[in-house]
Amino acid sequence: MATGSEGGDARRAEYWRRTVTVTAVLLAIWFVVTYVVAFFAKPLNEFSFFGFPFAFYMGAQGSLVIYLGIIFYYARYMNRLDKEFGVAEED
């Protein structure tokens, strides 16, 4: 891909800005799923989810599934971003 020198610095800054944004958003999700849910575990356990008390379900399975989602989403997003900005390794 031709990134060329024109606007190279601005493009680079943009790439990094988007990297930091996606990182921050995903970390926020990670934080809510882990700590906010655990903090409110007692009231949340009153709800039932697939036959499990909700907070227990989140701790045992739900949060794990979301972590996996975050990581694979990030990998896909970043690999596309690399291509879009011409910084992917293989081309």
Add this chain to the structure above:
Amino acid sequence: MYTGGFLAFLVVLALAEHFFNLSDKTIGYVFLAATIGLYALIGVMSRTASSDEYYVAGRRVPAVFNGMATASDWMSAASFIGMAGTLYVQGYDGLAFIMGWTGGYVLVALLIAPYLRKFGQYTIPDFLGARYGGNTIRLIGVVCAIVVSFVYLMAQLSGAGLIMSRFLGIEMMWGIIAALGGVLVCSMLGGMRAVTWTQVAQYIVLIIAYLIPVVWLSIKVTGNPLPQFAYGGVLEKIGELEQQFGVAAGHVVPFARTDMANFLALTFCLMVGTAGLPHVLMRFYTVPSVKEARTSVGWALLFIFLLYFTAPAYAVFAKYAVYTDVIGKGLDQLPQWVAYWGKIGVVAVCDAVDAATTIKGCTAAGNGDGIVQLKELWLHGDAIVLATPEIAGLPYVISGLVAAGGLAAALSTADGLLLTMSNALSHDFYTKVVNPNASVVQRLTIARVLLVVIAAIAAYATIHAPATILQLVGQAFSLAASAFFPALVLGVFWKRANKAGAIAGMLVGFLLAGYYIGGVGWNFNGLFGVSFFPDPAPNPANPGVDGRWFGINAISAGIFGMPAGLLTMIVVSLLTKDTSPDIKAMVENLRYPRLSKA
């Protein structure tokens, strides 16, 4: 290929048990010897004399296999044997381990792995040395890496020794030595390359061993072969039984056995510690590209997930079996496994009125009515995974399999840890600091000799170690979180972070966590007769003493160490000179998988 071979081996052994009446001990020996032999064979086949192969497996490990190797590198004796037991005993509160040990991979994926791969050297101190400049920070990295890995290695060896001694009836010390022998053959000859492929094999062994008993139990209790989805209903039944037995806080009630502050602090330390463990991070040097590094973290978590989302189900099914087969039964109606594991000392029935003094494990007197009440059954957490095959009524071959699985978990982690330590010493200390002109042969010889020396010291220390497996592991995480996490993350995300800041931050974080663990966890004050350290946590030996800050346990020392290190690093960096343009260019370079020369 491995999987097929392994399953065939299982079938042959099961038939042999059936037809030739193999004794339990023989099965145990065959299993453990065959698996250790397999690992050693892989080691011999992957022997190498090139340093890229030795340190980073030639950077040719595909994402999926690196994920698998990372998973078994990661899942230690504590995950395999301890986790389900902890969940059994602690209910909801044990989930701190489940979330902590998986959620940490989000941090690894987003903040560390891709950048470390882009950097593309051999070790974590390499990164610190290049990013912050100079040998001081590299040496601090070496010392922290060795302390963290050493504490963690002790936990693995004691796990391996435990399995060997329980299944083969040999002394713990010989168990540890035999296990170390297997690890050494593998890592000495082939370095990272051998360790990677051995870990892949070990993952397959451990996951099969973990799933079979609990799937069987699930079919038996619910008719559903997917325990992870079937246990919701069983959980309800447990709730009913708990009410019947008069249990005040049931299995799913949060913060009944650990308070919320400790639960959150522990989850935090395990997560951040994951993103600071040198032996895990090192694995992301071995993939071919940044892109593969990102995907590889996902695969690693997926493989870890298979075990971790089964563990809570494991605990629930075991609890259900115990509640229905043991509690409320007369002493003469108890299933056989109670007596068997009682002899080994992980289960005790405390019905006798003098139980507290005559039966090991019992803390209170029973009522002597000849019937087992809930209060009269004592179970060590480790008993859950070890005894489940028998609880489920599976043949002894499956128990042997579980032992082999636990051993695989312990050895695969031990492999990674030993390699990390010997690399830190041979590569970072010897080659980079002492003798930069060393030839490849010299370097690799040094690395191999160090491997043996460290292994010997670790074996000695483990045999004389005081703390339990889970405690040791937790403490290693807190140390790693405090020492490495701030320096690694700020190194990538903040160009202003400089050498003075990194040195100060690492030292403050590491020493503060060490100070807290030393005092609260190990009672250094009592051991050395000083009053410099915090007092130990409350315990029966020192009633009325509580040196904990805000009631936080020693295992979560990172909740103090990590923020202190981070803050110190920021403040000191801002107070001292900005980083040089060279360093800024290097950091810039880390942030892009490939920078076009503009």
